Amino acid sequence: MEFISDLIVNLGLWLQGLIASTGLAQPWVRLIMFSIGAFALAIVPFAAVIILIWAARKLVARMQDRLGPNNSGPYPGPYAIFQTFADAIKMLSKEDVIPAAADHWVFNAAPVLILTVALLVWAVIPLGDGLIGADLNIGIFYILSLGSGSLVALLMAGWGSNNKYALVGAMRAIAQLISYEIPQVLAVLTVVMVAGTFSMQGIIEAQQIPFLFSMPLTALLFFISSLAEVSRQPYDLTEADSEIVAGYFVEYSGMKFGQFYLSEFINNFALSMITATLFLGGWRGPFVGSVPVLGTVWILIKALAVFFVLLWLWGTMPRLRIDQMLNFNWKFLVPVSLANVCMLAVVGKVLPPDPQPWVHAGALLASNVLLALVVLGIMIANGRRARERQTAVGT
Amino acid sequence: MLSQFSFVGIFLLVALFFGVAPLIIAFFLRPKKPNPRKASTYECGLEPRGDAWVQFKVQYYVFGLAFVLFDVEAALLLPWAVAYQALELYAVVEAILFILILLGGLVYVWRKGALEWM
Numbered sequence: 278m279e280f281i282s283d284l285i286v287n288l289g290l291w292l293q294g295l296i297a298s299t300g301l302a303q304p305w306v307r308l309i310m311f312s313i314g315a316f317a318l319a320i321v322p323f324a325a326v327i328i329l330i331w332a333a334r335k336l337v338a339r340m341q342d343r344l345g346p347n348n349s350g351p352y353p354g355p356y357a358i359f360q361t362f363a364d365a366i367k368m369l370s371k372e373d374v375i376p377a378a379a380d381h382w383v384f385n386a387a388p389v390l391i392l393t394v395a396l397l398v399w400a401v402i403p404l405g406d407g408l409i410g411a412d413l414n415i416g417i418f419y420i421l422s423l424g425s426g427s428l429v430a431l432l433m434a435g436w437g438s439n440n441k442y443a444l445v446g447a448m449r450a451i452a453q454l455i456s457y458e459i460p461q462v463l464a465v466l467t468v469v470m471v472a473g474t475f476s477m478q479g480i481i482e483a484q485q486i487p488f489l490f491s492m493p494l495t496a497l498l499f500f501i502s503s504l505a506e507v508s509r510q511p512y513d514l515t516e517a518d519s520e521i522v523a524g525y526f527v528e529y530s531g532m533k534f535g536q537f538y539l540s541e542f543i544n545n546f547a548l549s550m551i552t553a554t555l556f557l558g559g560w561r562g563p564f565v566g567s568v569p570v571l572g573t574v575w576i577l578i579k580a581l582a583v584f585f586v587l588l589w590l591w592g593t594m595p596r597l598r599i600d601q602m603l604n605f606n607w608k609f610l611v612p613v614s615l616a617n618v619c620m621l622a623v624v625g626k627v628l629p630p631d632p633q634p635w636v637h638a639g640a641l642l643a644s645n646v647l648l649a650l651v652v653l654g655i656m657i658a659n660g661r662r663a664r665e666r667q668t669a670v671g672t
Numbered sequence: 673m674l675s676q677f678s679f680v681g682i683f684l685l686v687a688l689f690f691g692v693a694p695l696i697i698a699f700f701l702r703p704k705k706p707n708p709r710k711a712s713t714y715e716c717g718l719e720p721r722g723d724a725w726v727q728f729k730v731q732y733y734v735f736g737l738a739f740v741l742f743d744v745e746a747a748l749l750l751p752w753a754v755a756y757q758a759l760e761l762y763a764v765v766e767a768i769l770f771i772l773i774l775l776g777g778l779v780y781v782w783r784k785g786a787l788e789w790m
Contacts, residue, residue, distance in 0.1 A: 315686040370701045377711040389691040396687035411676040441724045455739040462746040469753040532698035600789030607787050619768045626761045
């Protein structure tokens, strides 16, 4: 029972003892341990994504009244569960076509860079109580800064392809990514303000009451802007199949296309884990104190719930136009998130020092709801004015 | 903390390996039969006309400028947010004044009509 309750940490300690018993110096033992840990950690998103691609295809198919991969037909395995493996083998064995007009170095480096950046995020994502790659004191800031890395990779793919569709897609992707980074950073800012740290484990420990309940508006702002950051519907105009074919990766074939596809799903699942960490209390849950390994189960359940919402939007949302996308960000999300930061900053300082957790959470919730009501009121008034103007023109 | 950062360094190398590994595996499995038709740029089956390396719509640049304005703001506000719990009320008020000044920038861009997509 002792062993089961803290399975992975104990496994690590046992391995460390095994390596140390060979008589190596301490720094080398640490280096070997870190390398093994890094490999194990890098396999986690791949393993998760192989299941999630299958689940996503099944669920989205059901939402759109299709069957998706299923028992009948040529799909491998019961319920077509090995479909993703079959796809991977197919992509590996496809010819790699490089357009003659492309800039070869930039063209080939882009898929490697985008997959590397997608994996790097996982270094600071907490997977359980005390189970994290590196509990950096700048954890969430590190994740935000990696966002620019994928941006560079997208521009490399779009520009290096020397294809007009790819260029349009890359330009749209950059306009979208840089625009929605601002509300995302501001939403994270409020979380950091309340938690008092950048560290991912620190943010989880600060959540006696999950931040979703004390700051629902912030959670919504973060989720919407992150949706745009990972180009998931309704923000998939960067790779709109029906107008610009596939956007920035139109020229890629074989495994290079596979790398773009993989990194997209890895990013989606990383977003789910980050949302679970920042707003749903991460690995916190009943019985974690006595059985730490349950924390991994809790955070996975929470992350999968967020992932399901992503799929739900994927299955139901129409695509936005670029002007709608930019207007919604600059004329709505940015002002609202700035107001949110100011409001929460004032509320936190007006309260008496060291308030009860539920008093603090209640005050934050009240300010959030108040701001949401004010924003709603302005929107309703604006809509009414626009309708009146329209009828005046009509008559 | 230094050992944590060294883990991120090792993880960077591992991630790079995982980024390149699929291409190396594919290199041994895939066929290679290039021909000029295959290597031509995709343009819905037509002969491509001209390069894609052209001067692009300038409005993206305007949004880029607006982004720089707010990204610098975020970079300046993040240390403030971490220290927030130790700060006095006047520091919070000053940060809000800073945000309001930048909001002035957004209002200016908005009134100028630079946020209208044309």
